Amino acid sequence: MSQINASSKTPIDVLPRHMEFPYAQMQTKDFFDNNCLKSAYMAAMSATFPAGEGEFIESVRMFRDQVQDKELKQQIKGFIGQEAHHSLQHKRFNEALRDKGYDAVRLEEVFEKDLEWSIKGRKDKERLGFTVCVEHMTAVLAYDFLTKPERMDGMDPSIKPLMLWHAVEELE
Numbered sequence: 713m714s715q716i717n718a719s720s721k722t723p724i725d726v727l728p729r730h731m732e733f734p735y736a737q738m739q740t741k742d743f744f745d746n747n748c749l750k751s752a753y754m755a756a757m758s759a760t761f762p763a764g765e766g767e768f769i770e771s772v773r774m775f776r777d778q779v780q781d782k783e784l785k786q787q788i789k790g791f792i793g794q795e796a797h798h799s800l801q802h803k804r805f806n807e808a809l810r811d812k813g814y815d816a817v818r819l820e821e822v823f824e825k826d827l828e829w830s831i832k833g834r835k836d837k838e839r840l841g842f843t844v845c846v847e848h849m850t851a852v853l854a855y856d857f858l859t860k861p862e863r864m865d866g867m868d869p870s871i872k873p874l875m876l877w878h879a880v881e882e883l884e
């Protein structure tokens with residue numbers, strides 16, 4: 713079996729950070745700029761994160777034993793830790809969204825089943841390829857969020873730190 717080496721010598725620390733956010737303090741159902749469309753969009757996106765991030769972790773874990781490079785091994789460990797925390801925090805956010813009237817928890821379960829169905833019979837490399845593509849998309853979104861902070865104008869202060877933290881770690 714071929715070995716996987718770090719493709720870049722640029723040192724990147726991928727650090728999982730344990731965070732807590734005050735979701736229960738969310739003021740209104742329209743938590744994003746008092747706008748039902750923007751809020752529903754964000755709620756729907758959050759509903760896909762727990763299952764999506766679970767698949768990212770699993771698809772990378774399948775290749776972990778083939779990696780010998782110390783730095784890359786450390787980055788994989790950090791990546792798995794980060795995504796596990798994102799998943800947990802978005803689960804909590806989805807519960808808070810449910811309490812405000814969004815169907816986020818049910819949507820989360822539906823998406824989990826859809827994802828299970830769509831990866832059935834897929835090769836490990838295809839699953840890893842899917843993760844690489846989607847992680848690239850999340851990094852593009854995160855870069856946009858962080859370089860144009862006005863994108864988050866009007867977001868409830870109980871939710872904004874979750875989005876900023878997730879964006880920073882997606883870029884790592």
Ligand SMILES: [Fe+2]
Nearest residue numbers: 765795798882
């Ligand atoms: Fe994430």
Ligand SMILES: [Fe+2]
Nearest residue numbers: 795847850882
């Ligand atoms: Fe990610």
